[in-house]
Amino acid sequence: MLKVNFLCFVLILFFQLSHAQFKIKSISPTVDQQDSFNIQIIKTLGEFLETQNPKFWLESDFKRFKSPYYEIIGIESGKLGDKFYQPSLMEIIPTHEEDKRIVKLAFIGYNKDTKSNLIKAIYNMIAVKNGDKIFFSKYIDYATRNWKIKNEDNITYHISPSKNYSLEEVEKQKTDIKLLSEFFDTERFPIFYYSTVSPEEVFKLKGFDYHPMMFADKSGGFAEDYNIVISGNNSEYYTHEIVHLYTSKLFPKIDPFFDEGIATYFGGSGKFGYQWQTVKLKKFLTENPDFDAFEHLDVYERLYFEKEAPIPYVVSAVLCEMIISKFGKEKLFSVFKNGNSVEECLKTFNLSKNNINSELRKFLKV
Template sequence: MKSFCAIILGLLFQFTYCQSKIKSISPTVDLHNSLNIQIIETLGNFLETKDSKLWLESDFKKFQFPFYEIMDIQNGKMGSDFYQPSLMEIIPTDKDDQKIIKIAFIGYNPKTKSNLIKAIYNMIASKKEGKIFFSKYINYATKDWTEKKEDNITYSISPLKKANNIEIEKQKTDIKQLSEFFETEKFPIYYYSTVSPEEAFKLKGFDYHPMMYTDQSGGFAEPYNIIISGNNSEYYTHEVVHLYTAKLFPKINSYFDEGIATYFGGSGKYDYLWQKEKLKKYLKENPDFDVFKHFNIYEKLYFEKETPIPYVVSAVLCEMILIKFGKEKLFTVFKNGNSVEKVLESFHLNQKNINSELRQFLKN
């Protein structure tokens, strides 16, 4: 009789879940398990409402906005809510009251009659005081990682690598210089060190994300002074600069944010001087290149697969401004958060003269 009731409850649940935010549930998910059913009900509620009360409070204290990666993940070029969540797995952990939730965000294109996948995302579901709460996958994924504290940085080191003490010392030196330049005290930094962008994305919860395999290096500066490095390195000054600018200049235009980060920390595997030489070569080979048409930092415009042109151009502009006007004037425009064009105007640069001024500066 109990078995029959469980089957009936499972069938009723399968009928009702489709009315929630969850588009489909894989047959591998055990719908006879009472904890699974409670998790699915709460998951449907969370995906529908994005209610922060359904997320562990401790995550907000550590990450500020722990589920921002999936806040608008359903939206895309095909429209809002195009990518619908499908529950792929509910995976047990070593704790009876904790499970891994694996969700795919999939859209159907009626014109091509094909399914398009946006991402596969993991998060943790825990039962506390009879209720289900979600949390970021990174806490679970790094629970057995090695921690190493050096000055103001706490490193969490992937088991796929060993800490590089030379890079750690180099990072400490750069942080000292950054604190002097920005005229502020050092602050605690938590640094996740992974071997690749793929592993970095996995820490953020993604089994698949369209950006996971586009670059050989990269990483993230997260709220509350967190770095997630995919560079197989304990040195990542570019992203550390973003922590300083986020703290000091919350309105900074993203174009100049990437510029000042590239000026101090280069981009990818190479420092600013290396990138600057590549830009000189690029401009020589492309005399008609118009800087004014390429202020979009998300534009995938690379030279020799290593130099992100918008980043490096912005870095050179930052250097020009520092030399000609001083850092106080630069800090002023960082604080204002004006458009790129407005900022350049304040330094007597515009569409008519910016290309000649940039090229002339690079010759010096």
């Protein structure tokens, strides 16, 4: 993997060679443009970036990942414009297989006001030669080609060489999966769990040498389509993200507020469980008597207490617990299914701006 100190080199390359006929802003002189394989890759890459047509991607990727290149859809947009970050081809790197090469892209924009180049991401994908055509593929299989694989009941673990495999955490995860299947009244399903040591390693699996979010937190991960969990918690246990696999199957219209809430209710958030989070929420509400939960229903708001408790997540989790205790889980499931806004869903449980704070505090005994 290339490190961020390579970015200075990228910035120098930015305006060296323009390819106006394709949607490639520049190509590094390190790319051998006389090589026939590379010529095909550059042509196909330009056409793919211009259209984002799935015909340029391996069909097998769609069967495993559903949306294999979703990470770069819209990546060119930013506060400085919809097409501010333009793709530059950094390198085409040979692999141990003759028909596959790594394609390394940088997404860079030029700020005319500050006269400076800004980089948003460096992204890798695999170019595969199939007959006389080039197809692209996700980077994750190449990145994990030397990882250990462990099969535990319905879970297939892919274990980073950087970490130790914990059977204790595996057993804990299997127990939680049994509980979730009973709660959601559904059969267990295959889960593909990539176990890494940090969010930085998570983003590398997703193809990024650099992404601004890969250094934002010390823990975290993703639940992906088709039963994939990528964990950056240095653990074989990540119930929060596994809950998202259940909700995506059973309640595809669920509002993100409730989706994160029910995941936090069962799996906590980050390294801490739900009970720990509720203790922190009670302390937060005590120290902030004027806090209005109704003004913070955006579950992605980065509002933390003591750097560890994500307030909107925990508020939603407590509301889920409160609703289950008062109305039963089936009533909560009906809200998950209907796809209404958070405000509309809360009305179902007689909650509004006028009483949500008092009901929340009463339930928590604050």
